[in-house]
Amino acid sequence: MKIAITQPNFMPWIGYFDLLEIIDLWICYDNVGFSKGSFVNRNKIKIAQDQWKWITVPLERFPLNTPLNELVIDRSDWFAQIERRLDCAYRTTPCFSLIKKQLRPLLAPQKDERVLSRYNLRLINELCGWIGLKCNVIIASEYFKNLSGDAHSKLLFMLKEVGAVEYYNFANGINANLYKIEDFNESGIALYKQDYQHPRYPQVGNSFVSHLSIIDLLFNVTHPIDYIREGQNWVKMN
Numbered sequence: 001m002k003i004a005i006t007q008p009n010f011m012p013w014i015g016y017f018d019l020l021e022i023i024d025l026w027i028c029y030d031n032v033g034f035s036k037g038s039f040v041n042r043n044k045i046k047i048a049q050d051q052w053k054w055i056t057v058p059l060e061r062f063p064l065n066t067p068l069n070e071l072v073i074d075r076s077d078w079f080a081q082i083e084r085r086l087d088c089a090y091r092t093t094p095c096f097s098l099i100k101k102q103l104r105p106l107l108a109p110q111k112d113e114r115v116l117s118r119y120n121l122r123l124i125n126e127l128c129g130w131i132g133l134k135c136n137v138i139i140a141s142e143y144f145k146n147l148s149g150d151a152h153s154k155l156l157f158m159l160k161e162v163g164a165v166e167y168y169n170f171a172n173g174i175n176a177n178l179y180k181i182e183d184f185n186e187s188g189i190a191l192y193k194q195d196y197q198h199p200r201y202p203q204v205g206n207s208f209v210s211h212l213s214i215i216d217l218l219f220n221v222t223h224p225i226d227y228i229r230e231g232q233n234w235v236k237m238n
Helices: 012-021 076-091 096-107 116-131 151-161 171-175 181-185 214-220 224-230
Strands: 003-007 025-028 042-047 051-056 138-140 166-169 191-193 234-236
Touching: 003 012, 012 166, 012 191, 012 214, 012 224, 042 076, 042 214, 051 171, 076 096, 076 214, 096 116, 096 214, 116 138, 116 224, 138 151, 138 234, 151 181, 171 191, 181 191, 214 224
Parallel strands: 003 025, 003 166, 025 138, 166 191
Antiparallel strands: 042 051, 191 234
C-alpha cells in the first residue's frame, strides 16, 4: 500500500495534490505540534506586479508546539478579508465568476467548525472532489492512540500499523535528513521523495509565480488536474 503522512495544510500548493493522487491512503497528521512558519493556517496567492501575498486563517492564542487538532480558529471576521483579497487578486482571471461562487461556501467555516485541522481537512477533501481526485484518509489522532517516541519512530509505527509498502513524502523533510533510510530498509518500506517539476500555467501578469495555493490554479485554468499531473516526478531513495 502506498502511504503519505502529512499535516492538513490550508488551501495547499499543487504539489500537495500530486502527493494525494499517487497514494492509496493519506494519514492526516493532525496531532503533531504547530511549528512557526508552517502552512497550516496560511498560504500564498498572486497579486499585482507579479508578487504574492498571504491569506491567513487567524487563530486564538496558543503555546508553540500545540497539536494541530487543538488549534482553535479565531471568531473575527477574517473570512470577509480573504474574500476581498481574492476578489482584488483574481477578478480578471478566466474562471473568476465560477470559482468565486464555489469558494464562498467552501472557505466559510461551517456551524461550530472551530478546530483548524478539521476545517483544513474538509477543504482538502472538497478540493480533491473538484479536481477529480479520490482521497482516502484516516485521521492520526483517532486511528493511532499510543503514539510515542521521536518523530521518526512515530512515523514508522504508523506506516507499519497500516501495512505500508511504499511511503511518499515531500522533498523538504527527506532533504533535512529527518528519516533514517536504514530503518525503512529493515521494515521493507520503500521511501519516495517528491521532485515536483512545477508546471507553468496561464497567470495574469508578466511573469510566472510558482508554489502558490491551489486557489491560483483554479482561478486561471479550466482543467487543473492536467497541470497538477504535468509536474509529477518521484525519486526512490532506498
